[in-house]
Structures are given as structure tokens and as C-alpha cells.
Amino acid sequence: MREEIDSINIGNRIRLTREKQNMTRDSLSELIDITPYFLGQIERGERNMSIKTLIKISGSLNISIDYLIYGIKISDDLNNNSN
Numbered sequence: 001m002r003e004e005i006d007s008i009n010i011g012n013r014i015r016l017t018r019e020k021q022n023m024t025r026d027s028l029s030e031l032i033d034i035t036p037y038f039l040g041q042i043e044r045g046e047r048n049m050s051i052k053t054l055i056k057i058s059g060s061l062n063i064s065i066d067y068l069i070y071g072i073k074i075s076d077d078l079n080n081n082s083n
Contacts, residue, residue, distance in 0.1 A: 008045030010068055015043040017061045032056035 018028050029039040032053060041047040049057070058065045066072050 005048075005069065006045075007042075007048055009071065011043040011045040013063075013068055013071060014057060014061070017063055018043075021061065023061075028057070028060060031060045 018025070025036045025039050025043075029036040032039075033056070034053060038047065042049050042053075054065060054068065058068055064073070
């Protein structure tokens with residue numbers, strides 16, 4: 001079964017994680033080589049990003065791609081599977 005990708009929730013997770021790490025939109029966009037304007041569009045769920053950009057965001061924020069896409073932290077997934 002194929003689930004739809006929720007761009008708004010992905011963008012929210014990116015923004016919240018970036019802010020939690022006290023990182024500005026300018027600094028993150030510089031790290032991942034996109035414009036701050038494009039990053040803002042991603043964070044608002046207005047534009048989709050490439051897999052390459054998703055990987056760069058994940059690495060720069062030190063969070064898993066699963067968390068960005070599905071909201072699942074690796075430790076949450078491991079805890080749920082151990083039951």
C-alpha cells in the first residue's frame with residue numbers, strides 16, 4: 001500500500017528541528033546548497049525537494065529520513081518493535 005507524502009508535515013519537522021538546534025534558515029540553506037527562499041517553501045510545504053536535498057537536510061540536522069518523512073524516530077520504532 002502506497003502512502004502519500006505529506007509535504008506540510010515534513011516541512012514542519014524540518015523547521016522545528018532547525019529552530020530547536022538554533023539554526024537559521026540562511027545557515028541551513030547554505031549547508032545544503034539551496035536558497036533560503038526555497039528552504040522556506042519546503043518548510044511551508046509549498047514545494048517538494050529532491051532526494052538529494054532530503055539527504056542533505058537529514059545529514060545537516062542529524063536526524064533520520066524516516067523522521068522527516070513519517071515522523072518516526074529510530075528509537076521510537078525500535079521500542080515499538082520490541083513488544
